[in-house]
Amino acid sequence: MRKMLAAVSRVLSGAAQKPASRVLVASRNFANDATFEIKKCDLHRLEEGPPVTTVLTREDGLKYYRMMQTVRRMELKADQLYKQKIIRGFCHLCDGQSFPPLTQEACCVGLEAGINPTDHLITAYRAHGFTFTRGLSVREILAELTGRRGGCAKGKGGSMHMYAKNFYGGNGIVGAQVPLGAGIALACKYNGKDEVCLTLYGDGAANQGQIFEAYNMAALWKLPCIFICENNRYGMGTSVERAAASTDYYKRGDFIPGLRVDGMDILCVREATRFAAAYCRSGKGPILMELQTYRYHGHSMSDPGVSYRTREEIQEVRSKSDPIMLLKDRMVNSNLASVEELKEIDVEVRKEIEDAAQFATADPEPPLEELGHHIYSSNPPFEVRGANQWIKFKSVS
Amino acid sequence: MAAVSVTAGRLLRLRAAGAEGYWRRLRGTGLARSFLQPASAGEDAAQTRQVAHFTFQPDPETREYGQTQKMNLFQSITSALDNSLAKDPTAVIFGEDVAFGGVFRCTVGLRDKYGKDRVFNTPLCEQGIVGFGIGIAVTGATAIAEIQFADYIFPAFDQIVNEAAKYRYRSGDLFNCGSLTIRSPWGCVGHGALYHSQSPEAFFAHCPGIKVVIPRSPFQAKGLLLSCIEDKNPCIFFEPKILYRAAGLNIMSSPCSVLNDKKKKMEQVPVEPYNIPLSQAEVIQEGSDVTLVAWGTQVHVIREVAAMAQEKLGVSCEIIDLRTIIPWDVDTVCKSVIKTGRLLISHEAPLTGGFASEISSTVQEECFLNLEAPISRVCGYDTPFPHIFEPFYIPDKWKCYDALRKMINY
Numbered sequence: 025m026r027k028m029l030a031a032v033s034r035v036l037s038g039a040a041q042k043p044a045s046r047v048l049v050a051s052r053n054f055a056n057d058a059t060f061e062i063k064k065c066d067l068h069r070l071e072e073g074p075p076v077t078t079v080l081t082r083e084d085g086l087k088y089y090r091m092m093q094t095v096r097r098m099e100l101k102a103d104q105l106y107k108q109k110i111i112r113g114f115c116h117l118c119d120g121q122s123f124p125p126l127t128q129e130a131c132c133v134g135l136e137a138g139i140n141p142t143d144h145l146i147t148a149y150r151a152h153g154f155t156f157t158r159g160l161s162v163r164e165i166l167a168e169l170t171g172r173r174g175g176c177a178k179g180k181g182g183s184m185h186m187y188a189k190n191f192y193g194g195n196g197i198v199g200a201q202v203p204l205g206a207g208i209a210l211a212c213k214y215n216g217k218d219e220v221c222l223t224l225y226g227d228g229a230a231n232q233g234q235i236f237e238a239y240n241m242a243a244l245w246k247l248p249c250i251f252i253c254e255n256n257r258y259g260m261g262t263s264v265e266r267a268a269a270s271t272d273y274y275k276r277g278d279f280i281p282g283l284r285v286d287g288m289d290i291l292c293v294r295e296a297t298r299f300a301a302a303y304c305r306s307g308k309g310p311i312l313m314e315l316q317t318y319r320y321h322g323h324s325m326s327d328p329g330v331s332y333r334t335r336e337e338i339q340e341v342r343s344k345s346d347p348i349m350l351l352k353d354r355m356v357n358s359n360l361a362s363v364e365e366l367k368e369i370d371v372e373v374r375k376e377i378e379d380a381a382q383f384a385t386a387d388p389e390p391p392l393e394e395l396g397h398h399i400y401s402s403n404p405p406f407e408v409r410g411a412n413q414w415i416k417f418k419s420v421s
Numbered sequence: 422m423a424a425v426s427v428t429a430g431r432l433l434r435l436r437a438a439g440a441e442g443y444w445r446r447l448r449g450t451g452l453a454r455s456f457l458q459p460a461s462a463g464e465d466a467a468q469t470r471q472v473a474h475f476t477f478q479p480d481p482e483t484r485e486y487g488q489t490q491k492m493n494l495f496q497s498i499t500s501a502l503d504n505s506l507a508k509d510p511t512a513v514i515f516g517e518d519v520a521f522g523g524v525f526r527c528t529v530g531l532r533d534k535y536g537k538d539r540v541f542n543t544p545l546c547e548q549g550i551v552g553f554g555i556g557i558a559v560t561g562a563t564a565i566a567e568i569q570f571a572d573y574i575f576p577a578f579d580q581i582v583n584e585a586a587k588y589r590y591r592s593g594d595l596f597n598c599g600s601l602t603i604r605s606p607w608g609c610v611g612h613g614a615l616y617h618s619q620s621p622e623a624f625f626a627h628c629p630g631i632k633v634v635i636p637r638s639p640f641q642a643k644g645l646l647l648s649c650i651e652d653k654n655p656c657i658f659f660e661p662k663i664l665y666r667a668a669g670l671n672i673m674s675s676p677c678s679v680l681n682d683k684k685k686k687m688e689q690v691p692v693e694p695y696n697i698p699l700s701q702a703e704v705i706q707e708g709s710d711v712t713l714v715a716w717g718t719q720v721h722v723i724r725e726v727a728a729m730a731q732e733k734l735g736v737s738c739e740i741i742d743l744r745t746i747i748p749w750d751v752d753t754v755c756k757s758v759i760k761t762g763r764l765l766i767s768h769e770a771p772l773t774g775g776f777a778s779e780i781s782s783t784v785q786e787e788c789f790l791n792l793e794a795p796i797s798r799v800c801g802y803d804t805p806f807p808h809i810f811e812p813f814y815i816p817d818k819w820k821c822y823d824a825l826r827k828m829i830n831y
Binding site: 112171179180181182183184185196197198199228229231232233234259260261262266267268389390392394395396399408409410415417 | 518520521524542543544545546548549569572573575576612615616772773802803805807808809813814820
């Protein structure tokens, strides 16, 4: 079937009039937009929440589908490269937490859809999906994972330390990024450009003390900070019931209003983010969002993920709530796109990821001189002591 | 399946290439930077990063503590914890994910055996874990806390340094939290990068009131851990994670690859409880020309360096495993330096302010006239623990050997 499709697409792409005929086909067969009903969010200290219906245009739908598919494929590719030992380190994928964010794609893409590129975002270590949605290419992300100089952090950070414009990483110590996010929100408020900061953390990190310190400061000074708890029900190997006295993470902000969102549905996430961003931009102060999601794989590549939960549970979620499948079904059923079209996107995405993986494997590693760089901001460059008194490295920033 | 074949392939290449393969060009030369070019092209790169920088050398079996069993590091830890919980009815083990066995399998089976009120999970809060542990210890019960990685111990730094270490002092010996022991995986692991590879012993060495202990092998680990638990002072027990079994992917991958790696790092460890005294360094090998001091994983590195020195330079090295970082055994080290006149200290932590500086400073005070050459420290660079540059960062045997040679020729 795939070969036939490939042949068909080849034929079509050969013809110079393809774009014109494609557009004709589009306007003839597909609807421009469709309205969907989405789940109502649970609210805390809020009178009204995000709308329960939303309009999805065909253009947006295809864009989201492509982005989600790219993130998933990228993570699966990273998984593969890790097993081949081309990627090393502790790999935390987005697909269902840890390395690949299978099922967490809806979160990254949905959040991005609800904010502007000038807004800011910071998260913990499950950062690959966000790095992509914040504007970096797959090549740069995979090259960073393999530790090459084409990577976004020049190969020095690895999986957990990815940074892009208005994306502050990529942080290994969970909970530590939340006060940082509050600080970024303070800067947003100072600059007066109507920007917000999305500060993400997980259900495990939600029990860290510094998060409550950040809540207090953000509420006290009315900072435009959206605290987002990605609740995937397990902190490494501990389920939320056994880690938290209150698993209503959206209420944990106490004096901060909160909402609980279905994190597997991209439209739900998008509407909730728009609502939260509007709330913050109006100067009312911080708001808390809990995204209920799930992870298929283990916490990281070293965790099989089945020693603390059953395979049946994983299978059930995989078959019923997969976000990409949900979006696909919606689009096809309301005539926003055809199955073939989406399959074509799949093929294109796959090719893009393959290219990126090629690049990531072939790119040279950063030169050894860079070992000492970027420790301090230093002018003129100073010398870094090495393993013994005869080894010195120049540190340049 | 792919993982199995990949790992099997890696092990075969390991055996074939030998640990020296990549570093052959560096043998006997000064370590000018130009030699340390990463072989980024081709499969060489993939191969070099998979070779560990040391070879584990098990100690010979001791019969003085009764029947022994083959165990690797995490099994010996489990055995020690098992003995503690059996002997001491007030002992409790807690930390992140310890209930199902822990991320390094150190607490497997303990919850089933002793019940969920004695082995339980805590939420993700290091400061809370240690503070909570101090509270338990103050009432007299034995608290064994686990911090999932030594890199995460910093939120708990305040509790350890300001509360635990100073409890006895500030209460005039009315109260103390001596029955607190904090266990944590420590040190480089081959691919841990910034936040899974740190060696923070130097930060704690600066704090009177606590003890810091680091074992080099399963036999040492069990004895030292039992001593820490029974010691009437708060102790931090760092476990070299690279010695648990194979590192990284193989931690929970297919049984045969785990078995292959496990076989290399096993020792005969007594089943019954036994103690190894704290604050006593061990002279592993007697020598007359140079003293080499290290702890944890690095002991195996300097053992190889000593063998190389004997073979190539005819130099006889005395190897000391420090075991307890504070309070450290000044007498053993000084006696050895008085005999040999030369000292080389090695650790993975960064050079500036690392514990080698304390040893170096004390030794030059005590043994100044006996020194034949300046004391040499071979340590990690003064950078954050790197991701991609790890093989160049760690003080491997070639760097130590080079430093040793320069000392001999001083």
